[in-house]
Amino acid sequence: MTTDSTRTDAEMWDDRYRESDRIWSGNPNVILVREMEGLTPGRALDLGCGEGADAVWLARFGWKVTATDISRVALERAAVHAADAGVADRIDWQWHDLGASFPEGEYDLVSAQFLHSMGDLPRERILRQAASVVAPGGVLLVVGHAGFPSWEHDHPDMELPTTDEVLASLELPEGEWEVLLSEEHERIQNDPEGNPTTRTDNALKLRRVAAGR
Template sequence: MPHEHHRSPEPAGADATVVGEEYWDTRYRESDKVWSGEANAVLARETEGLAPGRALDLGCGEGGDAVWLARRGWHVTGTDISGVALERAAVHASDAGVDDRTEWERHDLAESFPAGEYDLVSACFLHTFGEFPRERILRRAAAAVAPGGILLVVGHAGWASWQQDRPEIDFPTPDQVLAQLELAAGAWEVLLAEEHVRAQDQPDGRPGTRTDNVVKVRRLP
């Protein structure tokens, strides 16, 4: 699954009541590499022209986005619920020569959140099974954006074209994400709120499609 990582709800047979650290650690241990190691395409596009500063990557997985940002001069804090994923992210950063611009923190975002303010807060595919307070987490993400900084939220708009009989998971529209963020009037600028269809190969290699959405907002100075 290229250019996609984080809390994307893909695994078959998940028990929707017990998705947590142990579940994600087990999932990462099932293979040497779960994700492509490349940055999410939307993050790369939407941050390419930003001046580097401090960045927070929520649900960083094996570190593809964080390392991409660090290579471009950002100082990045990556956080994930899986210690296994974070260990791999640290190795990825070291191999890329950016371990001095990256740090890794284990958080169950339903329970704790990294401290500080950031010029960029990214939440890419922050979905999961079971009880998950995504709206509250995204509001906390907005609160962590420094004046003049960017919040980028990328998510699925639904299951992929070939997926059937999947569990019920809330896939909010861009307008719903904006409403859920509860941004203070006059304090934010909406730069982007849209859905887009992208090509994604099915597990058997046949072509398929997936609809995603992106919300990009800027806290006014």
């Protein structure tokens, strides 16, 4: 996939979502669902929420969610999804180019699921800011791709770091965080022809154990 340098990242993603009525499955990310077990619902921040499946799922289980994306097309679809699910009053949809602006507040959960882009995305800086808004006792969950799919060539402008690299890039103060999960995992995804193929992703889950800022 190539990008037109005359388009903004927001326009690029709007065009991507306009390619079909729905880009994603409409189901929450599997690792998010698994890792929320045992957590008491509170305030959640969903970074790069897309069409809203994760935010809607969290709201259904009692979370008060702030969900943000760079695509207004995606946010419009997400709002419809939330209304259809009866949880519209539990989700605040916000447009942000996270490299330039960031939601305000403090959160018991910050989730960044596949926060990758072939545009100009300062991912490391965004994730450091994400960590800074996690409340004491709260959780940061970062899930990403560990490699490109077999039907795509590598994109030199897109980095796919390991969980150790993500952890190091967060530059977290010593003694203020604990690592709850750091793993690679495989999942099945259909290629453009509909054939199932195996992809490798990774997940990093951290808990803030101190209130230092």
